[in-house]
Amino acid sequence: MKKFIFVSSIMFVVALSNLNAAYCTASGSNQFVHITRVAIGDIDNSTGGTSYSDYTAQSTSVTQGDTGVSITISCNQTYAYSDLGVWIDWNQNEDFTDAGERMVCSGDCTGNGTFNFDVPADATLGDTRMRVRLKYSGTDCGRPCGATNYGEVEDYTITVLDDEPTPVTLSEFTAEYAAGNLALYWTTQTETDNSGWNIYRSETEILEDALQVNGQLISGAGTSSEPTDYVFVDENEVAEGSTYWYWIESINSSGQTETFGPISLQIPVEGENPDDQDFENYGLFQNYPNPLSNSTSISFNLPEVTNCELTIYNIKGEIVKTFSGNNIKSGEFNWNGKDENGNDVFSGIYLYKLEAGDNTYIKKMILTK
Structure with a gap:
Protein backbone atom coordinates (compact mmCIF):
# COMPACT_ATOMS: atom_id res chain seq x y z
CA MET A 1 0.00 0.00 0.00
CA LYS A 2 1.27 3.45 -0.86
CA LYS A 3 2.16 5.50 2.20
CA PHE A 4 2.02 9.23 2.91
CA ILE A 5 3.91 11.10 5.64
CA PHE A 6 3.23 14.68 6.75
CA VAL A 7 5.37 16.89 9.01
CA SER A 8 5.91 20.57 9.84
CA SER A 9 8.97 22.60 10.81
CA ILE A 10 11.10 24.53 13.32
CA MET A 11 14.41 26.04 12.17
CA PHE A 12 17.88 25.72 13.66
CA VAL A 13 21.44 26.20 12.37
CA VAL A 14 23.82 23.51 11.13
CA ALA A 15 27.45 24.43 10.45
CA LEU A 16 29.25 22.86 7.52
CA SER A 17 32.98 23.01 6.72
CA ASN A 18 35.41 22.10 3.98
CA LEU A 19 39.11 21.40 4.04
CA ASN A 20 41.54 21.78 1.18
CA ALA A 21 45.19 20.77 0.99
CA ALA A 22 47.75 19.53 -1.54
CA TYR A 23 49.57 16.23 -1.96
CA CYS A 24 53.35 16.13 -1.87
CA THR A 25 55.19 16.03 -5.18
CA ALA A 26 57.11 12.97 -6.37
CA SER A 27 59.10 12.18 -9.52
CA GLY A 28 61.92 10.18 -11.10
CA SER A 29 64.52 12.07 -13.12
CA ASN A 30 65.49 9.20 -15.44
CA GLN A 31 63.14 6.51 -16.76
CA PHE A 32 65.75 3.81 -17.15
CA VAL A 33 63.21 1.81 -15.19
CA HIS A 34 59.56 2.78 -15.45
CA ILE A 35 55.99 1.54 -15.07
CA THR A 36 54.38 0.05 -18.15
CA ARG A 37 50.94 -0.96 -16.81
CA VAL A 38 48.66 -0.45 -13.82
CA ALA A 39 45.47 -2.53 -13.57
CA ILE A 40 42.99 -2.39 -10.68
CA GLY A 41 39.23 -2.71 -11.06
CA ASP A 42 38.07 -0.37 -13.83
CA ILE A 43 41.59 0.99 -14.34
CA ASP A 44 43.81 -0.74 -16.90
CA ASN A 45 46.41 1.77 -18.01
CA SER A 46 49.41 0.94 -20.24
CA THR A 47 52.01 3.72 -20.44
CA GLY A 48 55.51 4.68 -21.43
CA GLY A 49 58.08 6.25 -19.14
CA THR A 50 57.69 9.77 -17.73
CA SER A 51 58.94 11.46 -14.59
CA TYR A 52 55.44 11.90 -13.12
CA SER A 53 52.00 11.22 -14.61
CA ASP A 54 48.71 12.51 -13.23
CA TYR A 55 46.14 9.85 -14.10
CA THR A 56 43.62 10.93 -11.46
CA ALA A 57 40.99 11.25 -14.18
CA GLN A 58 41.06 7.44 -14.20
CA SER A 59 39.26 5.90 -11.25
CA THR A 60 37.91 2.70 -9.80
CA SER A 61 35.84 1.98 -6.72
CA VAL A 62 36.36 -0.16 -3.64
CA THR A 63 34.08 -0.72 -0.66
CA GLN A 64 34.82 -0.20 3.02
CA GLY A 65 36.04 -3.49 4.48
CA ASP A 66 36.83 -5.14 1.13
CA THR A 67 39.48 -7.86 1.40
CA GLY A 68 41.85 -9.23 -1.22
CA VAL A 69 41.60 -6.29 -3.64
CA SER A 70 43.95 -7.11 -6.51
CA ILE A 71 46.31 -4.70 -8.29
CA THR A 72 48.65 -5.69 -11.15
CA ILE A 73 51.70 -3.56 -12.03
CA SER A 74 54.14 -4.16 -14.86
CA CYS A 75 57.65 -2.71 -15.31
CA ASN A 76 59.99 -2.39 -18.29
CA GLN A 77 63.07 -3.84 -16.59
CA THR A 78 63.82 -6.66 -14.17
CA TYR A 79 66.38 -5.65 -11.58
CA ALA A 80 66.88 -6.90 -8.08
CA TYR A 81 67.07 -3.31 -6.81
CA SER A 82 63.89 -2.05 -8.45
CA ASP A 83 61.52 -1.05 -5.64
CA LEU A 84 57.78 -0.80 -6.20
CA GLY A 85 55.47 0.99 -3.75
CA VAL A 86 51.73 1.71 -3.72
CA TRP A 87 50.02 4.06 -1.27
CA ILE A 88 46.34 4.99 -0.82
CA ASP A 89 45.22 7.95 1.29
CA TRP A 90 42.38 6.20 3.15
CA ASN A 91 41.55 9.06 5.51
CA GLN A 92 41.75 11.71 2.77
CA ASN A 93 44.06 14.01 4.72
CA GLU A 94 46.20 14.64 1.62
CA ASP A 95 49.22 12.55 2.63
CA PHE A 96 50.37 8.92 2.54
CA THR A 97 52.11 8.74 5.92
CA ASP A 98 49.33 7.34 8.11
CA ALA A 99 49.44 3.77 9.36
CA GLY A 100 47.97 1.29 6.91
CA GLU A 101 48.26 3.53 3.84
CA ARG A 102 51.17 1.70 2.18
CA MET A 103 49.49 -1.12 0.26
CA VAL A 104 52.46 -2.59 -1.65
CA CYS A 105 56.20 -2.66 -1.01
CA SER A 106 58.12 -5.00 -3.30
CA GLY A 107 61.66 -5.29 -4.61
CA ASP A 108 60.59 -7.75 -7.29
CA CYS A 109 59.16 -6.10 -10.40
CA THR A 110 59.52 -8.98 -12.82
CA GLY A 111 57.18 -8.33 -15.71
CA ASN A 112 53.74 -8.68 -14.13
CA GLY A 113 53.44 -8.36 -10.37
CA THR A 114 49.99 -8.92 -8.81
CA PHE A 115 49.42 -7.85 -5.22
CA ASN A 116 46.43 -7.97 -2.87
CA PHE A 117 45.40 -5.55 -0.13
CA ASP A 118 42.47 -4.89 2.21
CA VAL A 119 40.37 -1.73 2.47
CA PRO A 120 40.02 -0.37 6.03
CA ALA A 121 36.47 -0.63 7.36
CA ASP A 122 36.69 3.01 8.45
CA ALA A 123 38.12 4.38 5.18
CA THR A 124 36.66 7.82 4.43
CA LEU A 125 33.94 7.70 1.79
CA GLY A 126 34.45 9.38 -1.58
CA ASP A 127 37.34 10.03 -3.95
CA THR A 128 40.92 9.72 -2.75
CA ARG A 129 44.43 9.39 -4.19
CA MET A 130 46.41 6.26 -5.02
CA ARG A 131 50.14 6.69 -5.73
CA VAL A 132 52.23 4.09 -7.59
CA ARG A 133 56.02 4.53 -7.51
CA LEU A 134 58.83 2.56 -9.15
CA LYS A 135 62.44 3.47 -8.40
CA TYR A 136 65.83 1.93 -9.05
CA SER A 137 68.40 1.39 -6.31
CA GLY A 138 67.76 0.67 -2.68
CA THR A 139 65.08 -1.26 -0.85
CA ASP A 140 63.17 1.60 0.76
CA CYS A 141 59.51 1.61 -0.32
CA GLY A 142 58.55 4.06 2.40
CA ARG A 143 59.01 7.29 0.48
CA PRO A 144 55.89 8.33 -1.43
CA CYS A 145 57.24 11.89 -1.80
CA GLY A 146 60.28 13.55 -3.29
CA ALA A 147 62.53 12.92 -6.31
CA THR A 148 64.71 9.94 -7.21
CA ASN A 149 67.45 9.60 -9.80
CA TYR A 150 65.71 6.73 -11.59
CA GLY A 151 62.07 5.73 -11.78
CA GLU A 152 58.54 6.97 -12.30
CA VAL A 153 55.46 8.04 -10.30
CA GLU A 154 51.80 7.71 -11.32
CA ASP A 155 48.73 8.95 -9.42
CA TYR A 156 45.18 7.55 -9.77
CA THR A 157 41.79 8.04 -8.10
CA ILE A 158 40.18 5.48 -5.82
CA THR A 159 36.52 5.94 -4.86
CA VAL A 160 35.58 4.47 -1.49
CA LEU A 161 31.97 3.30 -1.28
CA ASP A 162 29.83 2.66 1.78
CA ASP A 163 29.57 -0.95 2.89
CA GLU A 164 26.04 -0.12 4.09
CA PRO A 165 24.65 2.19 1.39
CA THR A 166 21.43 4.17 1.73
CA PRO A 167 19.67 3.29 -1.52
CA VAL A 168 16.71 5.63 -1.92
CA THR A 169 15.02 5.85 -5.30
CA LEU A 170 13.57 9.36 -5.44
CA SER A 171 11.01 9.93 -8.20
CA GLU A 172 9.69 13.39 -7.27
CA PHE A 173 10.81 16.41 -5.25
CA THR A 174 8.87 19.66 -5.63
CA ALA A 175 7.69 22.71 -3.67
CA GLU A 176 4.48 24.73 -3.63
CA TYR A 177 3.38 28.00 -2.06
CA ALA A 178 -0.35 28.64 -1.86
CA ALA A 179 -2.76 30.34 0.51
CA GLY A 180 0.16 31.37 2.74
CA ASN A 181 1.51 27.82 3.10
CA LEU A 182 4.91 26.65 1.82
CA ALA A 183 5.00 22.89 1.35
CA LEU A 184 7.58 20.45 0.05
CA TYR A 185 6.57 17.07 -1.22
CA TRP A 186 8.62 14.16 -2.45
CA THR A 187 8.02 10.56 -3.45
CA THR A 188 10.31 7.57 -3.14
CA GLN A 189 9.80 4.41 -5.16
CA THR A 190 11.98 2.25 -2.91
CA GLU A 191 13.86 2.71 0.37
CA THR A 192 16.37 0.46 2.13
CA ASP A 193 17.22 1.00 5.80
CA ASN A 194 16.08 4.63 5.57
CA SER A 195 15.71 5.90 9.14
CA GLY A 196 14.48 9.31 8.10
CA TRP A 197 14.94 12.73 6.53
CA ASN A 198 16.30 16.18 7.27
CA ILE A 199 15.28 19.32 5.36
CA TYR A 200 17.65 22.19 4.57
CA ARG A 201 16.72 25.67 3.33
CA SER A 202 18.91 28.46 1.96
CA GLU A 203 18.51 31.83 0.26
CA THR A 204 21.32 30.80 -2.13
CA GLU A 205 22.05 27.70 -4.23
CA ILE A 206 24.90 26.75 -1.87
CA LEU A 207 24.24 23.86 0.51
CA GLU A 208 26.86 25.16 2.97
CA ASP A 209 24.68 28.27 3.48
CA ALA A 210 21.61 26.20 4.32
CA LEU A 211 19.76 25.97 7.63
CA GLN A 212 18.08 22.80 8.83
CA VAL A 213 14.35 23.49 9.12
CA ASN A 214 13.00 20.29 10.65
CA GLY A 215 13.12 20.23 14.42
CA GLN A 216 13.37 16.45 14.59
CA LEU A 217 14.13 13.64 12.17
CA ILE A 218 11.27 12.93 9.78
CA SER A 219 10.60 9.20 9.92
CA GLY A 220 11.50 7.28 6.76
CA ALA A 221 9.89 4.14 5.38
CA GLY A 222 12.71 1.87 6.60
CA THR A 223 12.94 -0.83 3.96
CA SER A 224 10.12 -0.67 1.45
CA SER A 225 9.57 -1.53 -2.20
CA GLU A 226 6.32 0.46 -2.28
CA PRO A 227 6.05 4.16 -3.18
CA THR A 228 6.00 6.52 -0.20
CA ASP A 229 4.78 10.12 -0.35
CA TYR A 230 6.07 12.79 2.03
CA VAL A 231 4.82 16.31 2.75
CA PHE A 232 6.71 18.88 4.80
CA VAL A 233 5.16 22.25 5.66
CA ASP A 234 7.83 24.89 6.29
CA GLU A 235 6.28 27.12 8.95
CA ASN A 236 9.27 29.45 9.13
CA GLU A 237 8.85 33.02 7.94
CA VAL A 238 9.25 33.79 4.23
CA ALA A 239 9.46 37.14 2.43
CA GLU A 240 7.43 38.14 -0.61
CA GLY A 241 9.51 38.17 -3.78
CA SER A 242 12.30 36.05 -2.24
CA THR A 243 13.55 32.74 -3.64
CA TYR A 244 14.38 29.81 -1.40
CA TRP A 245 16.34 26.64 -2.16
CA TYR A 246 15.65 23.30 -0.48
CA TRP A 247 17.52 20.01 -0.05
CA ILE A 248 16.37 16.74 1.53
CA GLU A 249 18.79 14.37 3.24
CA SER A 250 18.13 10.68 3.90
CA ILE A 251 19.86 8.95 6.82
CA ASN A 252 20.26 5.22 7.41
CA SER A 253 20.60 3.39 10.73
CA SER A 254 24.41 3.68 10.59
CA GLY A 255 24.25 7.45 10.19
CA GLN A 256 25.24 7.46 6.51
CA THR A 257 23.53 10.19 4.49
CA GLU A 258 22.50 10.98 0.93
CA THR A 259 21.41 14.45 -0.19
CA PHE A 260 18.94 15.32 -2.95
CA GLY A 261 18.34 18.73 -4.49
CA PRO A 262 18.29 21.61 -4.57
CA ILE A 263 14.90 22.74 -5.79
CA SER A 264 13.87 26.40 -5.66
CA LEU A 265 10.66 28.29 -5.04
CA GLN A 266 9.89 32.01 -5.40
CA ILE A 267 7.37 33.54 -3.00
CA PRO A 268 4.87 35.65 -4.97
CA VAL A 269 4.32 39.32 -4.21
CA GLU A 270 0.74 40.06 -3.25
CA GLY A 271 -1.12 41.56 -6.18
CA GLU A 272 1.42 40.44 -8.80
CA ASN A 273 0.79 37.71 -11.38
CA PRO A 274 3.66 35.20 -11.58
CA ASP A 275 4.10 33.69 -15.03
CA ASP A 276 1.62 36.24 -16.42
CA GLN A 277 -1.33 34.54 -14.79
CA ASP A 278 -3.08 34.70 -11.45
CA PHE A 279 -1.17 32.59 -8.93
CA GLU A 280 -4.31 30.64 -8.00
CA ASN A 281 -5.68 30.33 -11.56
Whole structure:
Protein backbone atom coordinates (compact mmCIF):
# COMPACT_ATOMS: atom_id res chain seq x y z
CA MET A 1 0.00 0.00 0.00
CA LYS A 2 1.27 3.45 -0.86
CA LYS A 3 2.16 5.50 2.20
CA PHE A 4 2.02 9.23 2.91
CA ILE A 5 3.91 11.10 5.64
CA PHE A 6 3.23 14.68 6.75
CA VAL A 7 5.37 16.89 9.01
CA SER A 8 5.91 20.57 9.84
CA SER A 9 8.97 22.60 10.81
CA ILE A 10 11.10 24.53 13.32
CA MET A 11 14.41 26.04 12.17
CA PHE A 12 17.88 25.72 13.66
CA VAL A 13 21.44 26.20 12.37
CA VAL A 14 23.82 23.51 11.13
CA ALA A 15 27.45 24.43 10.45
CA LEU A 16 29.25 22.86 7.52
CA SER A 17 32.98 23.01 6.72
CA ASN A 18 35.41 22.10 3.98
CA LEU A 19 39.11 21.40 4.04
CA ASN A 20 41.54 21.78 1.18
CA ALA A 21 45.19 20.77 0.99
CA ALA A 22 47.75 19.53 -1.54
CA TYR A 23 49.57 16.23 -1.96
CA CYS A 24 53.35 16.13 -1.87
CA THR A 25 55.19 16.03 -5.18
CA ALA A 26 57.11 12.97 -6.37
CA SER A 27 59.10 12.18 -9.52
CA GLY A 28 61.92 10.18 -11.10
CA SER A 29 64.52 12.07 -13.12
CA ASN A 30 65.49 9.20 -15.44
CA GLN A 31 63.14 6.51 -16.76
CA PHE A 32 65.75 3.81 -17.15
CA VAL A 33 63.21 1.81 -15.19
CA HIS A 34 59.56 2.78 -15.45
CA ILE A 35 55.99 1.54 -15.07
CA THR A 36 54.38 0.05 -18.15
CA ARG A 37 50.94 -0.96 -16.81
CA VAL A 38 48.66 -0.45 -13.82
CA ALA A 39 45.47 -2.53 -13.57
CA ILE A 40 42.99 -2.39 -10.68
CA GLY A 41 39.23 -2.71 -11.06
CA ASP A 42 38.07 -0.37 -13.83
CA ILE A 43 41.59 0.99 -14.34
CA ASP A 44 43.81 -0.74 -16.90
CA ASN A 45 46.41 1.77 -18.01
CA SER A 46 49.41 0.94 -20.24
CA THR A 47 52.01 3.72 -20.44
CA GLY A 48 55.51 4.68 -21.43
CA GLY A 49 58.08 6.25 -19.14
CA THR A 50 57.69 9.77 -17.73
CA SER A 51 58.94 11.46 -14.59
CA TYR A 52 55.44 11.90 -13.12
CA SER A 53 52.00 11.22 -14.61
CA ASP A 54 48.71 12.51 -13.23
CA TYR A 55 46.14 9.85 -14.10
CA THR A 56 43.62 10.93 -11.46
CA ALA A 57 40.99 11.25 -14.18
CA GLN A 58 41.06 7.44 -14.20
CA SER A 59 39.26 5.90 -11.25
CA THR A 60 37.91 2.70 -9.80
CA SER A 61 35.84 1.98 -6.72
CA VAL A 62 36.36 -0.16 -3.64
CA THR A 63 34.08 -0.72 -0.66
CA GLN A 64 34.82 -0.20 3.02
CA GLY A 65 36.04 -3.49 4.48
CA ASP A 66 36.83 -5.14 1.13
CA THR A 67 39.48 -7.86 1.40
CA GLY A 68 41.85 -9.23 -1.22
CA VAL A 69 41.60 -6.29 -3.64
CA SER A 70 43.95 -7.11 -6.51
CA ILE A 71 46.31 -4.70 -8.29
CA THR A 72 48.65 -5.69 -11.15
CA ILE A 73 51.70 -3.56 -12.03
CA SER A 74 54.14 -4.16 -14.86
CA CYS A 75 57.65 -2.71 -15.31
CA ASN A 76 59.99 -2.39 -18.29
CA GLN A 77 63.07 -3.84 -16.59
CA THR A 78 63.82 -6.66 -14.17
CA TYR A 79 66.38 -5.65 -11.58
CA ALA A 80 66.88 -6.90 -8.08
CA TYR A 81 67.07 -3.31 -6.81
CA SER A 82 63.89 -2.05 -8.45
CA ASP A 83 61.52 -1.05 -5.64
CA LEU A 84 57.78 -0.80 -6.20
CA GLY A 85 55.47 0.99 -3.75
CA VAL A 86 51.73 1.71 -3.72
CA TRP A 87 50.02 4.06 -1.27
CA ILE A 88 46.34 4.99 -0.82
CA ASP A 89 45.22 7.95 1.29
CA TRP A 90 42.38 6.20 3.15
CA ASN A 91 41.55 9.06 5.51
CA GLN A 92 41.75 11.71 2.77
CA ASN A 93 44.06 14.01 4.72
CA GLU A 94 46.20 14.64 1.62
CA ASP A 95 49.22 12.55 2.63
CA PHE A 96 50.37 8.92 2.54
CA THR A 97 52.11 8.74 5.92
CA ASP A 98 49.33 7.34 8.11
CA ALA A 99 49.44 3.77 9.36
CA GLY A 100 47.97 1.29 6.91
CA GLU A 101 48.26 3.53 3.84
CA ARG A 102 51.17 1.70 2.18
CA MET A 103 49.49 -1.12 0.26
CA VAL A 104 52.46 -2.59 -1.65
CA CYS A 105 56.20 -2.66 -1.01
CA SER A 106 58.12 -5.00 -3.30
CA GLY A 107 61.66 -5.29 -4.61
CA ASP A 108 60.59 -7.75 -7.29
CA CYS A 109 59.16 -6.10 -10.40
CA THR A 110 59.52 -8.98 -12.82
CA GLY A 111 57.18 -8.33 -15.71
CA ASN A 112 53.74 -8.68 -14.13
CA GLY A 113 53.44 -8.36 -10.37
CA THR A 114 49.99 -8.92 -8.81
CA PHE A 115 49.42 -7.85 -5.22
CA ASN A 116 46.43 -7.97 -2.87
CA PHE A 117 45.40 -5.55 -0.13
CA ASP A 118 42.47 -4.89 2.21
CA VAL A 119 40.37 -1.73 2.47
CA PRO A 120 40.02 -0.37 6.03
CA ALA A 121 36.47 -0.63 7.36
CA ASP A 122 36.69 3.01 8.45
CA ALA A 123 38.12 4.38 5.18
CA THR A 124 36.66 7.82 4.43
CA LEU A 125 33.94 7.70 1.79
CA GLY A 126 34.45 9.38 -1.58
CA ASP A 127 37.34 10.03 -3.95
CA THR A 128 40.92 9.72 -2.75
CA ARG A 129 44.43 9.39 -4.19
CA MET A 130 46.41 6.26 -5.02
CA ARG A 131 50.14 6.69 -5.73
CA VAL A 132 52.23 4.09 -7.59
CA ARG A 133 56.02 4.53 -7.51
CA LEU A 134 58.83 2.56 -9.15
CA LYS A 135 62.44 3.47 -8.40
CA TYR A 136 65.83 1.93 -9.05
CA SER A 137 68.40 1.39 -6.31
CA GLY A 138 67.76 0.67 -2.68
CA THR A 139 65.08 -1.26 -0.85
CA ASP A 140 63.17 1.60 0.76
CA CYS A 141 59.51 1.61 -0.32
CA GLY A 142 58.55 4.06 2.40
CA ARG A 143 59.01 7.29 0.48
CA PRO A 144 55.89 8.33 -1.43
CA CYS A 145 57.24 11.89 -1.80
CA GLY A 146 60.28 13.55 -3.29
CA ALA A 147 62.53 12.92 -6.31
CA THR A 148 64.71 9.94 -7.21
CA ASN A 149 67.45 9.60 -9.80
CA TYR A 150 65.71 6.73 -11.59
CA GLY A 151 62.07 5.73 -11.78
CA GLU A 152 58.54 6.97 -12.30
CA VAL A 153 55.46 8.04 -10.30
CA GLU A 154 51.80 7.71 -11.32
CA ASP A 155 48.73 8.95 -9.42
CA TYR A 156 45.18 7.55 -9.77
CA THR A 157 41.79 8.04 -8.10
CA ILE A 158 40.18 5.48 -5.82
CA THR A 159 36.52 5.94 -4.86
CA VAL A 160 35.58 4.47 -1.49
CA LEU A 161 31.97 3.30 -1.28
CA ASP A 162 29.83 2.66 1.78
CA ASP A 163 29.57 -0.95 2.89
CA GLU A 164 26.04 -0.12 4.09
CA PRO A 165 24.65 2.19 1.39
CA THR A 166 21.43 4.17 1.73
CA PRO A 167 19.67 3.29 -1.52
CA VAL A 168 16.71 5.63 -1.92
CA THR A 169 15.02 5.85 -5.30
CA LEU A 170 13.57 9.36 -5.44
CA SER A 171 11.01 9.93 -8.20
CA GLU A 172 9.69 13.39 -7.27
CA PHE A 173 10.81 16.41 -5.25
CA THR A 174 8.87 19.66 -5.63
CA ALA A 175 7.69 22.71 -3.67
CA GLU A 176 4.48 24.73 -3.63
CA TYR A 177 3.38 28.00 -2.06
CA ALA A 178 -0.35 28.64 -1.86
CA ALA A 179 -2.76 30.34 0.51
CA GLY A 180 0.16 31.37 2.74
CA ASN A 181 1.51 27.82 3.10
CA LEU A 182 4.91 26.65 1.82
CA ALA A 183 5.00 22.89 1.35
CA LEU A 184 7.58 20.45 0.05
CA TYR A 185 6.57 17.07 -1.22
CA TRP A 186 8.62 14.16 -2.45
CA THR A 187 8.02 10.56 -3.45
CA THR A 188 10.31 7.57 -3.14
CA GLN A 189 9.80 4.41 -5.16
CA THR A 190 11.98 2.25 -2.91
CA GLU A 191 13.86 2.71 0.37
CA THR A 192 16.37 0.46 2.13
CA ASP A 193 17.22 1.00 5.80
CA ASN A 194 16.08 4.63 5.57
CA SER A 195 15.71 5.90 9.14
CA GLY A 196 14.48 9.31 8.10
CA TRP A 197 14.94 12.73 6.53
CA ASN A 198 16.30 16.18 7.27
CA ILE A 199 15.28 19.32 5.36
CA TYR A 200 17.65 22.19 4.57
CA ARG A 201 16.72 25.67 3.33
CA SER A 202 18.91 28.46 1.96
CA GLU A 203 18.51 31.83 0.26
CA THR A 204 21.32 30.80 -2.13
CA GLU A 205 22.05 27.70 -4.23
CA ILE A 206 24.90 26.75 -1.87
CA LEU A 207 24.24 23.86 0.51
CA GLU A 208 26.86 25.16 2.97
CA ASP A 209 24.68 28.27 3.48
CA ALA A 210 21.61 26.20 4.32
CA LEU A 211 19.76 25.97 7.63
CA GLN A 212 18.08 22.80 8.83
CA VAL A 213 14.35 23.49 9.12
CA ASN A 214 13.00 20.29 10.65
CA GLY A 215 13.12 20.23 14.42
CA GLN A 216 13.37 16.45 14.59
CA LEU A 217 14.13 13.64 12.17
CA ILE A 218 11.27 12.93 9.78
CA SER A 219 10.60 9.20 9.92
CA GLY A 220 11.50 7.28 6.76
CA ALA A 221 9.89 4.14 5.38
CA GLY A 222 12.71 1.87 6.60
CA THR A 223 12.94 -0.83 3.96
CA SER A 224 10.12 -0.67 1.45
CA SER A 225 9.57 -1.53 -2.20
CA GLU A 226 6.32 0.46 -2.28
CA PRO A 227 6.05 4.16 -3.18
CA THR A 228 6.00 6.52 -0.20
CA ASP A 229 4.78 10.12 -0.35
CA TYR A 230 6.07 12.79 2.03
CA VAL A 231 4.82 16.31 2.75
CA PHE A 232 6.71 18.88 4.80
CA VAL A 233 5.16 22.25 5.66
CA ASP A 234 7.83 24.89 6.29
CA GLU A 235 6.28 27.12 8.95
CA ASN A 236 9.27 29.45 9.13
CA GLU A 237 8.85 33.02 7.94
CA VAL A 238 9.25 33.79 4.23
CA ALA A 239 9.46 37.14 2.43
CA GLU A 240 7.43 38.14 -0.61
CA GLY A 241 9.51 38.17 -3.78
CA SER A 242 12.30 36.05 -2.24
CA THR A 243 13.55 32.74 -3.64
CA TYR A 244 14.38 29.81 -1.40
CA TRP A 245 16.34 26.64 -2.16
CA TYR A 246 15.65 23.30 -0.48
CA TRP A 247 17.52 20.01 -0.05
CA ILE A 248 16.37 16.74 1.53
CA GLU A 249 18.79 14.37 3.24
CA SER A 250 18.13 10.68 3.90
CA ILE A 251 19.86 8.95 6.82
CA ASN A 252 20.26 5.22 7.41
CA SER A 253 20.60 3.39 10.73
CA SER A 254 24.41 3.68 10.59
CA GLY A 255 24.25 7.45 10.19
CA GLN A 256 25.24 7.46 6.51
CA THR A 257 23.53 10.19 4.49
CA GLU A 258 22.50 10.98 0.93
CA THR A 259 21.41 14.45 -0.19
CA PHE A 260 18.94 15.32 -2.95
CA GLY A 261 18.34 18.73 -4.49
CA PRO A 262 18.29 21.61 -4.57
CA ILE A 263 14.90 22.74 -5.79
CA SER A 264 13.87 26.40 -5.66
CA LEU A 265 10.66 28.29 -5.04
CA GLN A 266 9.89 32.01 -5.40
CA ILE A 267 7.37 33.54 -3.00
CA PRO A 268 4.87 35.65 -4.97
CA VAL A 269 4.32 39.32 -4.21
CA GLU A 270 0.74 40.06 -3.25
CA GLY A 271 -1.12 41.56 -6.18
CA GLU A 272 1.42 40.44 -8.80
CA ASN A 273 0.79 37.71 -11.38
CA PRO A 274 3.66 35.20 -11.58
CA ASP A 275 4.10 33.69 -15.03
CA ASP A 276 1.62 36.24 -16.42
CA GLN A 277 -1.33 34.54 -14.79
CA ASP A 278 -3.08 34.70 -11.45
CA PHE A 279 -1.17 32.59 -8.93
CA GLU A 280 -4.31 30.64 -8.00
CA ASN A 281 -5.68 30.33 -11.56
CA TYR A 282 -4.48 26.77 -11.92
CA GLY A 283 -4.11 24.02 -9.39
CA LEU A 284 -5.86 22.65 -6.34
CA PHE A 285 -7.81 25.16 -4.25
CA GLN A 286 -8.46 25.31 -0.54
CA ASN A 287 -11.46 23.24 0.46
CA TYR A 288 -14.62 25.05 1.59
CA PRO A 289 -15.67 25.13 4.30
CA ASN A 290 -12.48 24.65 6.27
CA PRO A 291 -12.59 23.49 9.01
CA LEU A 292 -15.39 21.13 7.99
CA SER A 293 -17.83 19.31 10.21
CA ASN A 294 -20.08 17.32 7.87
CA SER A 295 -18.97 17.86 4.28
CA THR A 296 -16.64 20.02 2.22
CA SER A 297 -16.07 20.89 -1.42
CA ILE A 298 -12.62 20.52 -3.00
CA SER A 299 -12.29 22.31 -6.35
CA PHE A 300 -9.51 22.46 -8.92
CA ASN A 301 -8.60 24.01 -12.27
CA LEU A 302 -6.03 22.37 -14.54
CA PRO A 303 -3.99 23.81 -17.44
CA GLU A 304 -5.37 21.15 -19.82
CA VAL A 305 -7.86 18.32 -20.07
CA THR A 306 -6.51 15.17 -18.42
CA ASN A 307 -7.33 12.33 -16.05
CA CYS A 308 -6.95 13.13 -12.37
CA GLU A 309 -7.11 11.50 -8.95
CA LEU A 310 -7.76 13.16 -5.60
CA THR A 311 -6.60 11.26 -2.52
CA ILE A 312 -7.32 12.18 1.09
CA TYR A 313 -4.84 11.02 3.76
CA ASN A 314 -4.94 11.09 7.53
CA ILE A 315 -1.99 12.41 9.54
CA LYS A 316 -0.48 8.88 9.69
CA GLY A 317 -0.23 8.84 5.90
CA GLU A 318 -3.02 6.28 5.48
CA ILE A 319 -5.41 6.64 2.55
CA VAL A 320 -8.88 7.64 3.71
CA LYS A 321 -10.75 8.33 0.48
CA THR A 322 -9.98 8.45 -3.24
CA PHE A 323 -11.86 10.27 -6.01
CA SER A 324 -11.10 10.12 -9.73
CA GLY A 325 -12.06 12.05 -12.85
CA ASN A 326 -11.53 11.31 -16.54
CA ASN A 327 -10.90 13.80 -19.34
CA ILE A 328 -11.52 16.75 -17.08
CA LYS A 329 -10.03 20.26 -16.83
CA SER A 330 -11.84 21.73 -13.85
CA GLY A 331 -14.36 20.61 -11.28
CA GLU A 332 -14.84 19.69 -7.66
CA PHE A 333 -15.11 16.69 -5.39
CA ASN A 334 -17.29 16.60 -2.29
CA TRP A 335 -16.14 14.74 0.80
CA ASN A 336 -18.55 13.84 3.58
CA GLY A 337 -15.94 13.00 6.22
CA LYS A 338 -16.20 9.23 5.68
CA ASP A 339 -13.65 6.66 4.56
CA GLU A 340 -13.89 4.22 1.63
CA ASN A 341 -16.07 1.90 3.73
CA GLY A 342 -18.52 4.63 4.66
CA ASN A 343 -17.30 4.94 8.24
CA ASP A 344 -16.98 8.33 9.95
CA VAL A 345 -13.35 9.37 10.45
CA PHE A 346 -11.94 11.11 13.53
CA SER A 347 -11.45 14.84 13.94
CA GLY A 348 -7.99 16.10 13.01
CA ILE A 349 -5.74 17.31 10.20
CA TYR A 350 -6.08 15.69 6.78
CA LEU A 351 -4.04 16.09 3.60
CA TYR A 352 -5.54 15.99 0.15
CA LYS A 353 -3.46 15.49 -2.97
CA LEU A 354 -4.48 15.96 -6.60
CA GLU A 355 -2.48 14.10 -9.27
CA ALA A 356 -3.22 15.24 -12.82
CA GLY A 357 -0.90 14.30 -15.66
CA ASP A 358 2.58 15.49 -14.73
CA ASN A 359 1.25 17.83 -12.03
CA THR A 360 0.81 17.16 -8.32
CA TYR A 361 -0.84 19.50 -5.81
CA ILE A 362 -1.20 19.09 -2.06
CA LYS A 363 -3.14 20.98 0.62
CA LYS A 364 -4.34 20.34 4.15
CA MET A 365 -7.72 20.68 5.85
CA ILE A 366 -9.19 20.29 9.33
CA LEU A 367 -12.11 18.07 10.30
CA THR A 368 -13.99 18.89 13.50
CA LYS A 369 -16.94 16.95 14.87
